[in-house]
Amino acid sequence: MTRMSNYNIRPKDLTDQEFFYGHKACAGCGATIAVRLALKVLGERTFSVLPANCMSAVSFIYPQMAFATNAMIAPFPATGAMLSGVAAGAKALGLKDFQTVGFAGDGGTADIGFQALSGAIDRGDDILYICYDNEAYMNTGIQKSGLTPYGTKTTTSPAGENLPGSVKHKKNMFEIVAAHGIAYAATASIGYPNDFLRKLNKAKSVRGPVYLHILASCPTGWGSKTELSVELAKDAVDSGLWYLAEYENDEFKLNVNPKEFASVENYLSKQGRFKHLKEEDINVIIEHRDKKWEKMRKTWL
């Protein structure tokens, strides 16, 4: 922890400038917190690439432009490819001291944008890919994605007598990315903003591909109160349903290892998308969590 704490940023050291301002996202949107903080750390000389997702839908509304840095919209599956292209183009122009960042949602990362991301990591391009994970395709009206957790009610995984909503657990996106032998990868949560700032600061200094996966709540899709957005993202980590970890030099490292998990029921009950869950469904979630943590604690500490 001492080695890595060098990258800590205090909130008062952040720039006063706002690079993501006046967007039309829903009140209490978690993803906008992730984008806003990321741009504050990365700075003005940043090229942002956004595929089709909420963040591009709420900011590029002609003649309004909420990004105060360079930003462009990529085709849905092309975030990784476009990032590589922007980095190569900037290099060809002889630009120095710039950042290239992509903000893709969970569907745009784990499903649709996956091959371009994999290719960009494989090429070893100097890019930063941020996946903001709100656990479904929220922009198009809450459809199930590869990162939707078990028991989630979405429009394409309805809950009823026979099904508890989504019947698959979240894809292990972080480990899949790490398996490429990426320069640096980390998970984060908007409930732990200081941890996210540190990882961004570290990502800024790493040469080569970097992947950050941040859990960002969505009041509209999660059926939660707007003021609970940050609390829910924190609860997810405290209850063990999400984890804060890093991957570097072929090694995983777990950043937070709770002695005792907070209540899973408490986390689930604050969200409309889990309201239908029966006790046996919650037990499936807890069982899956325990299995995952047993493995992480064995090899990631």
Added chain:
Amino acid sequence: MRPKVRAYKRPDKISDYPSTPAFESGHLVSKNAGWRTFKPVVDPEKCVGCLRCYLVCPDGVISRTEDNKVEIDYDFCKGCGICAHECKLDAITMKKEADEDE
């Protein structure tokens, strides 16, 4: 420091439109204040300037003042209430917009 809101002049002729699908960044023409039913009000007596609210504001409308407190840009606050909920000292309270007029 935030981008300024500028008046939008409707194009009269085709050459007034941007010539490519590119546009100036940080160009704001409308506010978000009308989205709000409750507004956050900071109590400067209770605020110690921990900047937790500043970190977790989705719209970035909370900024630092010179005396190490926070102030809110009501032109763009959507009234989500995260700042009031996350403040450990209850220095921010959500007040109903209409109450001010009474």
